[in-house]
Amino acid sequence: MTMNRRILLAKRPVGLAAQDDFSADEQPIPEIKAGEALLKTLYIGIDPTIRTWLSTAKSYLPPVEIGEVVRSAGVGRVVESKCDRFKVGDLVTQLVGWQEYSLLTDDSFATVFPGSINPRHAMGILGSTAVAAYAGLIYVGRPKEGETVVVSAAAGATGSMVGQIAKIKGCRAVGIAGSDDKCRHVVENLGFDACINYKNDGFREALRETCPKRVDVYFDNVGGWILNEVLGRLNMGARIVLCGAISVYNAEKKPPGPSNYLNLITVRGRMEGFNGMDYWGKRPEISAELQRWMAEGTMKNYETIVDGLDEAWRTVNMLFSGENIGKLLVKVAEG
Amino acid sequence: MTMNRRILLAKRPVGLAAQDDFSADEQPIPEIKAGEALLKTLYIGIDPTIRTWLSTAKSYLPPVEIGEVVRSAGVGRVVESKCDRFKVGDLVTQLVGWQEYSLLTDDSFATVFPGSINPRHAMGILGSTAVAAYAGLIYVGRPKEGETVVVSAAAGATGSMVGQIAKIKGCRAVGIAGSDDKCRHVVENLGFDACINYKNDGFREALRETCPKRVDVYFDNVGGWILNEVLGRLNMGARIVLCGAISVYNAEKKPPGPSNYLNLITVRGRMEGFNGMDYWGKRPEISAELQRWMAEGTMKNYETIVDGLDEAWRTVNMLFSGENIGKLLVKVAEG
Numbered sequence: 111m112t113m114n115r116r117i118l119l120a121k122r123p124v125g126l127a128a129q130d131d132f133s134a135d136e137q138p139i140p141e142i143k144a145g146e147a148l149l150k151t152l153y154i155g156i157d158p159t160i161r162t163w164l165s166t167a168k169s170y171l172p173p174v175e176i177g178e179v180v181r182s183a184g185v186g187r188v189v190e191s192k193c194d195r196f197k198v199g200d201l202v203t204q205l206v207g208w209q210e211y212s213l214l215t216d217d218s219f220a221t222v223f224p225g226s227i228n229p230r231h232a233m234g235i236l237g238s239t240a241v242a243a244y245a246g247l248i249y250v251g252r253p254k255e256g257e258t259v260v261v262s263a264a265a266g267a268t269g270s271m272v273g274q275i276a277k278i279k280g281c282r283a284v285g286i287a288g289s290d291d292k293c294r295h296v297v298e299n300l301g302f303d304a305c306i307n308y309k310n311d312g313f314r315e316a317l318r319e320t321c322p323k324r325v326d327v328y329f330d331n332v333g334g335w336i337l338n339e340v341l342g343r344l345n346m347g348a349r350i351v352l353c354g355a356i357s358v359y360n361a362e363k364k365p366p367g368p369s370n371y372l373n374l375i376t377v378r379g380r381m382e383g384f385n386g387m388d389y390w391g392k393r394p395e396i397s398a399e400l401q402r403w404m405a406e407g408t409m410k411n412y413e414t415i416v417d418g419l420d421e422a423w424r425t426v427n428m429l430f431s432g433e434n435i436g437k438l439l440v441k442v443a444e445g
Numbered sequence: 446m447t448m449n450r451r452i453l454l455a456k457r458p459v460g461l462a463a464q465d466d467f468s469a470d471e472q473p474i475p476e477i478k479a480g481e482a483l484l485k486t487l488y489i490g491i492d493p494t495i496r497t498w499l500s501t502a503k504s505y506l507p508p509v510e511i512g513e514v515v516r517s518a519g520v521g522r523v524v525e526s527k528c529d530r531f532k533v534g535d536l537v538t539q540l541v542g543w544q545e546y547s548l549l550t551d552d553s554f555a556t557v558f559p560g561s562i563n564p565r566h567a568m569g570i571l572g573s574t575a576v577a578a579y580a581g582l583i584y585v586g587r588p589k590e591g592e593t594v595v596v597s598a599a600a601g602a603t604g605s606m607v608g609q610i611a612k613i614k615g616c617r618a619v620g621i622a623g624s625d626d627k628c629r630h631v632v633e634n635l636g637f638d639a640c641i642n643y644k645n646d647g648f649r650e651a652l653r654e655t656c657p658k659r660v661d662v663y664f665d666n667v668g669g670w671i672l673n674e675v676l677g678r679l680n681m682g683a684r685i686v687l688c689g690a691i692s693v694y695n696a697e698k699k700p701p702g703p704s705n706y707l708n709l710i711t712v713r714g715r716m717e718g719f720n721g722m723d724y725w726g727k728r729p730e731i732s733a734e735l736q737r738w739m740a741e742g743t744m745k746n747y748e749t750i751v752d753g754l755d756e757a758w759r760t761v762n763m764l765f766s767g768e769n770i771g772k773l774l775v776k777v778a779e780g
Contacts, residue, residue: 170711333707352710366701372668374718375687376505381717383710 114139117208117422119174123164125360126427131164132180134420139211147191147214151206152445153415154184155233156425156438157267158331161359164426170385179207180422185232186212187225187445199225203232208422210442221393229445234267234437235404235411236397242353242386243271244396247329248279250384251351255280257326258345260317262336264305265292266429267437268353272329273302274409281327284320286336288432295435300410308336317343324348332357334365341370350381360430412436449474452543452757454509458499460695461762466499467515469755474546482526482549486541487780488750489519490568491760491773492602493666496694499761505720514542515757520567521547522560522780534560538567543757545777556728564780569602569772570739570746571732577688577721578606579731582664583614585719586686590615592661593680595652597671599640600627601764602772603688607664608637609744616662619655621671623767630770635745643671652678659683667692669700676705685716695765747771 113136120133142148162169163181174181184206188196196202196214204220206212214220223232233239246268253259259276263269264285273283273296285296285305293305304320306313317325317339324345330337333355341350358365374381389396403409414434416425422440429438448471455468477483497504498516509516519541523531531537531549539555541547549555558567568574581603588594594611598604599620608618608631620631620640628640639655641648652660652674659680665672668690676685693700709716724731738744749769751760757775764773 168708168711338702352707354710355707358707364704367673367704367706369699369702371702371706371716372687372690372693372718373503374716375689375720376503376718378719378723379717380715381706381709382715383708383713385710385713388713 112139113137114209114211115419116179116210117419119164119176119178119180121176122166123161124362126430127161127164127423129423132423140213142190142192142213145193145216147188147193147196149186149202149204149206149212149214150189150445151184151186151210151212151442152229153233153439153441154182154206154208154419154422155238156422156429156440157183158354158356158359158429160426161429165359167359170387179209181205182208182422183233183238184442185223185229185237187229188214196220196222201225201227201229201232203237208419210419221390230413230415230437230439231411233439234413235271235400235409237393238386239267239437240271240400241389241393241396243268244275244400245386245389245392246351246353246384247272247275247327249389250382251327251329251349253279253281253327256282258282258284258321258323259327259329260284260286260321260325260340261329261331262286263331263356264296264302265435266331269329269331270296270300270412270436271409274300274403276327277301277303278403278408282321282323286332292432292435295412299412313339314342327351329353330355334358338368338370341368341373344373344377344379346377348377348379350379352381352383356429414438415441417441447474448472449544449546450754451514451545452754454499454511454513454515456511457501459697461765462496462499462758464758467758475548477525477527477548480528480551482523482528482531484521484537484539484541484547484549485524485780486519486521486545486547486777487564488568488774488776489517489541489543489754489757490573491757491764491775492518493689493691493694493764495761496764500694505722514544516540517543517757518568518573519777520558520564520572522564523549531555531557536560536562536564536567538572543754545754556725565748565750565772565774566746568774569748570606570735570744572728573721574602574772575606575735576724576728576731578603579610579735580721580724580727581686581688581719582607582610582662584724585717586662586664586684588614588616588662591617593617593619593656593658594662594664595619595621595656595660595675596664596666597621598666598691599631599637600770601666604664604666605631605635605747605771606744609635609738611662612636612638613738613743617656617658621667627767627770630747634747648674649677662686664688665690669693673703673705676703676708679708679712679714681712683712683714685714687716687718691764749773750776752776
């Protein structure tokens with residue numbers, strides 16, 4: 111009998127995650143009953159939202175409890191099935207958690223992908239990252255041709271798609287990232303018009319130079335002082351799309367909010383939060399558009415893959431130290 | 446020859462305004478040329494926005510320069526005219542400034558009201574205050590029947606109208622004000638469902654008790670910690686209407702922003718700034734609706750009147766010490 115290796119939350123991380131914040135165990139793989147299927151995890155997606163679930167911070171899902179399997183999106187292949195919805199061989203995404211096997215039921219919040227696609231794309235360019243980037247930019251940010259779109263964490267999974275979509279829609283795309291290498295990647299490989307390394311001095315001047323007509327849409331993944339600076343450079347009628355705030359997720363105390371929010375009155379601007387999951391019903395059309403852009407070569411996909419479930423905790427920190435380019439995945443099994 | 450008494454900005458106030466921040470002079474009344482008319486100021490409106498114009502803070506209009514007449518909305522009567530647009534006897538609102546007479550030209554940003562109405566209403570319940578309250582609540586906040594609308598500075602000119610409109614639209618209206626007397630006024634005279642005195646302890650609990658179904662629309666006139674607290678009590682899909690931030694206008698250093706802004710992501714909420722002037726074209730229909738409500742008795746109008754142009758500087762401070770109920774006006778002349 112094969113066992114199911116699981117990574118559990120042992121205690122809540124303070125700041126960066128540490129190995130002893132987690133424990134591992136092995137449990138027998140559950141036997142499936144009628145109406146269930148068994149999903150073998152291939153990849154887990156490491157997204158900033160995981161860090162919020164490890165804390166007691168208010169989020170759109172409750173915190174992971176101590177002793178529970180760490181919550182995480184992932185993709186797997188159906189290896190056994192006693193239900194109609196999932197066939198053996200199907201690729202399926204769901205909140206698989208940090209474990210080798212998870213159960214599927216007829217009413218799981220899970221999505222079936224054609225078994226022939228690259229499983230990694232099911233979470234990234236054809237899955238939740240795509241829906242977040244596309245829906246946040248297009249439905250919440252509503253960019254118009256010729257406008258300037260700024261996106262933070264521009265080399266990351268979501269940010270890199272946001273900027274590319276902005277370019278396709280005829281906007282000026284300006285990225286913000288944490289190293290010269292990433293900025294080069296964002297401009298040279300992803301085709302942004304410019305990218306600012308926020309770790310260099312002179313951010314405000316760089317923002318002024320790269321956004322001469324000010325900022326119409328800011329897609330914010332980081333929060334903190336960068337959000338505040340961009341709030342000071344808005345155009346009339348600007349829209350700020352709040353996707354996340356990775357700069358504050360590790361903070362032990364809530365940092366001050368953006369004092370420049372008052373500029374929203376001056377420019378008649380709007381700052382709006384969203385959750386990609388609310389737009390999940392639009393995934394088929396979003397995926398179709400992205401596949402077309404990938405085929406045309408106007409949309410490029412980059413990933414960072416780390417091997418081994420036991421490395422998952424370490425990869426969460428990579429998001430904060432900025433080591434990943436594109437979607438960050440942990441490979442759990444072949445298949 | 447009659448003279449035109451004017452109040453000029455002598456130096457920028459630090460904190461509350463002081464008498465020696467201003468100077469007075471008398472100039473000959475300008476002779477009007479063809480295409481011009483002369484407006485005799487009856488009332489000037491004392492609005493929080495004046496305080497921002499006295500500083501160098503970025504606003505929707507440039508700062509008042511040292512030595513200039515203090516900028517201010519007001520209403521006057523046309524006493525001489527050499528143009529077709531304005532007839533002697535007309536009531537007209539424009540940025541009259543703190544002075545006894547101002548010029549009108551064919552292209553002035555000015556509005557003519559029927560000579561028969563109460564001149565004070567031209568700035569309040571039928572003028573700019575009404576447009577700000579109505580447009581901000583209805584077009585930006587978009588309240589739906591049964592929702593909870595919270596408004597700060599609820600006893601003030603704008604806030605008192607916002608809450609009354611919310612009630613008329615079938616919402617629960619909860620005010621926030623700075624004294625028990627004001628709260629009583631807001632509930633008993635204006636018909637709000639509840640009003641919280643923010644100077645008492647236990648604001649968070651009071652907000653929870655008065656908004657058991659959380660907050661759907663927050664019309665914010667004050668900013669600061671109150672905005673932050675309300676951000677922590679939002680319902681899904683909530684809208685925050687940014688009208689002003691009177692709590693920070695006197696501040697010498699920009700206070701921290703609202704750290705709870707991240708809750709906008711959790712609730713998929715929206716925080717949006719607006720300026721009533723953008724909706725000036727809708728004034729006729731807004732006025733018609735308000736006049737109907739006043740006639741029905743569902744909308745009540747309160748004003749605080751101070752006599753004498755030389756008292757204008759002192760009345761600005763009344764906004765911050767919270768001494769006024771309803772629209773704050775300085776009476777400059779009979780007529």
